[in-house]
Amino acid sequence: MMDTRVGIFAGEDPFVIARRWLAEAEGREISDPNAMALATVDPDGMPDVRVVLLKEIEPAGFVFYTNLESAKARQLDSGGNAAFVIHWKTLRRQIRVRGPVERVGDAMADAYFRSRPRESRVGAWASPQSRPIASRGALEAEVARLDAELGADPPRPPFWGGFRIRPLExxxxxxxxxxxxxxxxxxxxxLDADFDVIRLGP
Structure with a gap:
């Protein structure tokens, strides 16, 4: 018997459905409706997962940003693939995605970085993400030093950028x-093929 997708599952473009679900979540989730658990694998084959913020759903991909010297970025660059899940408790829905990863271009990363609050931009310069630091005080001292040094419009650090996950699933x-x-x-x-859609058992 033919299974017709209706209601919240209606539509032929999964990226459109994902944007629709995210828009609904933005009106109902208490905080960070764009939070997603990003899974990667290190060079030894050990899985890793952490929560990052989805910043854009493009016509063919999902974009987020991070320190390019972080553990996640190194794993993304070396492994070339990633997976994530977004779960919305208020909607009682989730989206799971798997596929290859690529870095976004400099112009796109620059534009997003400029849209961030100045304090977050200074923090991006100050944080040696995923690497040991001496203390919270040492981090705050570095933030204060850079706050005075970077001026009113801090540029994007060369070690900060974005990734795009292009789903196969x-x-x-x-x-x-x-x-x-x-x-x-x-x-x-x-990636250049059309999607097939199947219903899965619960």
Whole structure:
């Protein structure tokens, strides 16, 4: 029997569905509706996961930003693939994504960095992300030093930028009564191929 996607699952473009779900979450989640758990693998094959903020859903990818010398960035650059999940408790929905990763261009990273509050830009310069620091006081002292040095419009540090995940797989999940959840998986064999859509068991 043909399974017709309706309601919150309606549509032929999974990126459009993802943007629609995120827009709904932005009106209901208490904080950080764009928070996603990003999974990577280190060179020894050990998995790693942390929460980052999704900043844009493009027509063909999901974009976030970070310190390019951080553990996550090193793992993204060396592994070339990543996965993430966004779970919205208020909506009782989640999206899972897997696929290759690429860095965004300098112009795009510059534009986003300029949109951040000045304090966050100074903090990006000051933080040796994922690496040991002597103390909270030492970090705050570095922030104070750079605050005086960088001026009114701090530029993007050369070690800070963005990544784009281009999905080979996207799964949309919605909570169902008696744990009979609704799940649809969009998958394609290559980035230039069309997605196939199947319903998955709960």
């Amino acid at each position: 996207m799964e949309f999940w919605a909570d169902g009564a008696h744990r009979l959840h609704d799940r649809y998986k969009w998958s394609r064999p290559a």
